[in-house]
Amino acid sequence: xxxxxxxxxxxxxxxxxxxxxxxxxxxxxxxxxxxxxxxxxxxxxxxxxxxxxxxxxxxxxxxxxxxxxxxxxxxxxxxxxxxxxxxxxxxxxxxxxxxxxxxxxxxxxxxxxxxxxxxxxxxxxxxxxxxxxxxxxxxxxxxxxxxxxxxxxxxxxxxxxxxxxxxxxxxxxxxxxxxxxxxxxxxxxxxxxxxxxxxxxxxxxxxxxxxxxxxxxxxxxxxxxxxxxxxxxxxxxxxxxxxxxxxxxxxxxxxxxxxxxxxxxxxxxxxxxxxxxxxxxxxxxxxxxxxxxxxxxxxxxxxxxx
Numbered sequence: 001x002x003x004x005x006x007x008x009x010x011x012x013x014x015x016x017x018x019x020x021x022x023x024x025x026x027x028x029x030x031x032x033x034x035x036x037x038x039x040x041x042x043x044x045x046x047x048x049x050x051x052x053x054x055x056x057x058x059x060x061x062x063x064x065x066x067x068x069x070x071x072x073x074x075x076x077x078x079x080x081x082x083x084x085x086x087x088x089x090x091x092x093x094x095x096x097x098x099x100x101x102x103x104x105x106x107x108x109x110x111x112x113x114x115x116x117x118x119x120x121x122x123x124x125x126x127x128x129x130x131x132x133x134x135x136x137x138x139x140x141x142x143x144x145x146x147x148x149x150x151x152x153x154x155x156x157x158x159x160x161x162x163x164x165x166x167x168x169x170x171x172x173x174x175x176x177x178x179x180x181x182x183x184x185x186x187x188x189x190x191x192x193x194x195x196x197x198x199x200x201x202x203x204x205x206x207x208x209x210x211x212x213x214x215x216x217x218x219x220x221x222x223x224x225x226x227x228x229x230x231x232x233x234x235x236x237x238x239x240x241x242x243x244x245x246x247x248x249x250x251x252x253x254x255x256x257x258x259x260x261x262x263x264x265x266x267x268x269x270x271x272x273x274x275x276x277x278x279x280x281x282x283x284x285x286x287x288x289x290x291x292x293x294x295x296x297x298x299x300x301x302x303x304x305x306x
Contacts, residue, residue: 001036006098007145007157009036010060010088019063021281028065038085039066040075048108049084054096055116056124058220059087061289063279068286070116073293078300084110090134092124093117093200094148100204109211114296115204117217119245122188122197123237127155129184130233140166144184150192152199186233193244198251205261216262216299217252220292221272221284262303266295 001011010032018027031039037052038060053059053071061069067076071085086099096115103109124131127147135143140162148154160180166172201217208215222245230238249265256263271277277288284292 002143004157005102005146006088006091006095007143008088008090010038010086012036017063019279019281019283021279024280026063026280028063030061031066035084036086036088038069038071038087040069040072040083040085045082047082048106049110050081051078051083051112051114052103052110053083053085053087053114053116054091054099055087056091056096056118056121057087057089058118058284059085059116060089061085061087062089063281063283064286064289068289070289070293070296073290074296074300077293077297078304087116090124090145091121092145092147093121093197094125094146094154096121097200097204097207098146100207104207104211104213109213112214112216113204113208114216114218116220116292117201118220119197119222119248120238120241122193122200122244123241125196125200126188126192127184128186128188128233128237129181130186130231130237132180132184142180148196148200150189150195152195186237188237188240190240190243193240194247197244197248201248201251201255201261205255209260214262216264218292218296218299219249219252219263219265219267221267222265222270262299264295264299266292 001009003009012032012034015030015032016027017030018025033039033044059071061071066072069085071083075083086103100113124145125148127144132142132144135145142160144158144160146155146157163172163176166176205215252261252263255261271288271291272284277285279285
């Protein structure tokens with residue numbers, strides 16, 4: 001469902017989601033509570049959570065039934081805590097930051113924010129043409145998610161309506177494409193990637209710390225890698241991320257060493273490069289979610305003993 005700040009949120013209700021990939025179609029049940037969080041148990045606790053997850057469709061658990069998601073498994077392992085999952089399909093790091101900002105404006109806030117971060121989230125945060133094309137509906141309308149540029153300029157969501165005669169005229173269609181390319185270039189340098197990632201992470205940490213809570217950045221997987229299936233534009237964007245990853249990782253490690261945040265890499269071995277951990281559409285399957293939940297639960301168990 002559309003949202004004026006974050007672009008969209010999970011639609012409340014019991015939703016049957018149909019997915020497809022590699023000549024296979026399957027369905028899953030996604031239960032979403034009234035606060036737009038995906039279910040982490042049979043009933044909505046209706047109280048301020050102790051822990052919230054934020055992130056993209058991998059955090060949301062797209063293509064999986066409710067009990068298969070990592071957040072559900074973390075809740076099951078810690079029944080004395082209340083866990084909420086605000087992961088949403090298509091989110092970049094900036095949208096996760098906006099979600100945290102919204103949550104921390106409430107009178108009661110969680111004690112822990114778990115941000116399931118991927119180094120390539122910053123490609124989404126720039127809203128390049130290759131990414132926003134994914135949000136074109138059957139009528140030709142394009143929803144551009146909120147995005148941020150390397151200089152720190154922040155942009156609210158944009159809704160591009162189809163141009164008159166676009167579906168009938170190749171000239172009009174090409175003109176619109178040129179307009180979109182001019183406003184959403186398919187380019188990013190490493191310096192910009194690092195600056196965006198660090199700015200978002202630092203701001204998230206600051207918002208959480210001001211309310212006495214802790215930010216835990218869990219890098220679930222360094223995926224994706226170049227496997228020969230990407231376009232030249234995507235390869236260029238991905239290359240900037242790969243080159244910038246060491247600097248972003250160093251920022252997170254330094255933050256953890258200085259006690260400003262918690263940081264762990266759950267899959268240094270690139271779990272999602274292995275087919276046994278992926279659904280046919282490329283999303284992480286139940287096995288990957290179990291692996292990540294185990295990683296996060298080990299960290300939680302260690303911290304709860306302190």
